Amino acid sequence: MILHGGYYYYTESRDQRHICIRRSRAIAGIGQDEGACVWSAPLHGMNSDNVWAPELHLIDGRWYIYYAADDGDNRNHRMWVLESETSDPRGKYRAAAR
Secondary structure (H helix, E strand, C coil), X not given: CEEECCEEEEEEXXXXXXXXXXXXXXXXXXXXXXXXXXXXXXXXXXXXXXXXEEXXXXXXCEEEEEEEEECCCHHHCEXXXXXXXXXXXXXXXXXXXX
């Protein structure tokens, strides 16, 4: 969870395929926000399953989400990074350029 612009943001994975961000003015209220799903794993590929441990970071004015995922085989579990497409931390994200 991070505090930015008077809001707390909590990043979570859902259903092993989605990353969502909850927002609240108070820590105690974070569970009342249903959250905005900002990214879904592709249907196939090395980061298509077992999405977990997302972390939201603001770096040089851009939002990034670091997360772990694999292709359904835990031996292939790796770290990945998403980059925001807008200045809104709950906006859309895309795979960061390598």
